[in-house]
Amino acid sequence: MSQLPVPAVDAVPAWVGEHLGHLHRDDEVRPSGRFRGGQAAADAALATLDITGYASRRNEVLPESRRGASAMSPWIRHGLLQLPEVWDAVADAPTRDRSKYRDELLWQEYSRHLYARLGTRTRSALRAEPARGRARWQEPWPRDMLCLDTVLGELDDDGWLVNQTRMWVSSQWTVRAGHDWAAGDDELFARLIDGSRAANRVGWQWTVGAGNGKAHGFSRWQVRKRAPGLCERCPLAADCPIEAWPEDQPTRWLEREPLMAADPSPGVTAGPSSVESGGTPEAVWLTAESLGTTDPALAAHPDLPVVFVFDEPLLARLQLASKRLVFLAETLAELAEDREVELHLGSPTEVLAGRPVAVTHAPVPGFRERARVVAPVEVHPWPWLRRPHAGPVSSFSAWRKGLPRP
Numbered sequence: 001m002s003q004l005p006v007p008a009v010d011a012v013p014a015w016v017g018e019h020l021g022h023l024h025r026d027d028e029v030r031p032s033g034r035f036r037g038g039q040a041a042a043d044a045a046l047a048t049l050d051i052t053g054y055a056s057r058r059n060e061v062l063p064e065s066r067r068g069a070s071a072m073s074p075w076i077r078h079g080l081l082q083l084p085e086v087w088d089a090v091a092d093a094p095t096r097d098r099s100k101y102r103d104e105l106l107w108q109e110y111s112r113h114l115y116a117r118l119g120t121r122t123r124s125a126l127r128a129e130p131a132r133g134r135a136r137w138q139e140p141w142p143r144d145m146l147c148l149d150t151v152l153g154e155l156d157d158d159g160w161l162v163n164q165t166r167m168w169v170s171s172q173w174t175v176r177a178g179h180d181w182a183a184g185d186d187e188l189f190a191r192l193i194d195g196s197r198a199a200n201r202v203g204w205q206w207t208v209g210a211g212n213g214k215a216h217g218f219s220r221w222q223v224r225k226r227a228p229g230l231c232e233r234c235p236l237a238a239d240c241p242i243e244a245w246p247e248d249q250p251t252r253w254l255e256r257e258p259l260m261a262a263d264p265s266p267g268v269t270a271g272p273s274s275v276e277s278g279g280t281p282e283a284v285w286l287t288a289e290s291l292g293t294t295d296p297a298l299a300a301h302p303d304l305p306v307v308f309v310f311d312e313p314l315l316a317r318l319q320l321a322s323k324r325l326v327f328l329a330e331t332l333a334e335l336a337e338d339r340e341v342e343l344h345l346g347s348p349t350e351v352l353a354g355r356p357v358a359v360t361h362a363p364v365p366g367f368r369e370r371a372r373v374v375a376p377v378e379v380h381p382w383p384w385l386r387r388p389h390a391g392p393v394s395s396f397s398a399w400r401k402g403l404p405r406p
């Protein structure tokens, strides 16, 4: 357990190498070629967000100029942009694009609700047996397929993929190559700069058919449609291993998971609805779920020092891509230009033991476990787009029907 010096923003990659070098999977620290951490980068992205054409182009892959994806996810994932403000930011967009974009923000919210309610239960199939290819490929993501090589190259360079290619790699891993989806979920999660257990799990569960009984089949057809010209340059063009659709597999439904139908404790799932206070905080505890300057606990205490703990046991286990650690550290380094920031490496519960802190509730099981021990003296509500309800989360549409009107 140690306190770390706070780096200057420009010095972050070297700082990650020096202090967190044993906690990532890369040979050397590799910042994202595309995404910078910090509120300034998040605000700039939001200020220039233009979703015109989103509805018709969100699934396009190549050339990049055809893409409609907004690439906001790294900042949304880490709470630098909260869903309600992104929702509001597209109020003046063309109706069809606004409506499609807000549907996707709701998918993000749905994933968060589902994960907040079911927690680690989402590690196993929720409703149906995953459609797993019968003939197991030795390598789930062969790089001699140009489609996969291109996508995995982008993942390694930027730590980010459009939704369409996330579906390609997850379907390829399990529906085609017959590998265990949960191992693929871990692998992609670790390599994404926006990797979130909530959205990544829902993405995998739905792609492999475990969420709705209907797997997404990855085929040459999608590559030709979404990335025209790519197949023609592939060394396997004349012998494409995904030329045909994957074999159809009958849906095998699993025993009903009661939590998918109803939540016996929606208040626990959602966290506090107003500030819960039992003392005077002496510091603000920031978590990786909510690192923005509008984090409710941070904003409520502009004069208190800020504490962030790089969770050493967790990070040692996850072995994330170094670009994620760079993104987090850049965010904290930038914050330290305006506020007193303390960085620690160790176990959050040990570092924070006995310290009266204010924190924003985070709707993930890891936060609940740690907060039980840390016992913050002040807990601020999570800034939900829609507060979780007790009704079904068995499908996006069932969940959506249960939402209160905005």
Ligand SMILES: Cc1cc2nc3c(=O)[nH]c(=O)nc-3n(C[C@H](O)[C@H](O)[C@H](O)COP(=O)(O)OP(=O)(O)OC[C@H]3O[C@@H](n4cnc5c(N)ncnc54)[C@H](O)[C@@H]3O)c2cc1C
Pocket: 058, 068, 069, 070, 071, 072, 073, 074, 076, 077, 104, 105, 107, 108, 109, 111, 161, 162, 163, 164, 166, 167, 170, 189, 192, 194, 195, 196, 197, 199, 200, 201, 202, 203, 204, 207
């Ligand atoms: C296998 C798989 C794994 C995924 N893993 C993650 C993950 O780890 N973290 C993550 O944030 N998203 C994940 N997604 C969801 C989605 O692919 C990304 O949120 C999206 O591609 C991010 O790019 P964007 O910001 O350009 O999205 P846009 O299309 O511009 O959408 C705007 C925002 O809406 C939300 N959103 C869009 N599509 C989805 C979706 N299908 N599910 C949930 N939210 C969505 C995101 O917050 C996104 O930033 C995954 C999807 C799949 C199929």
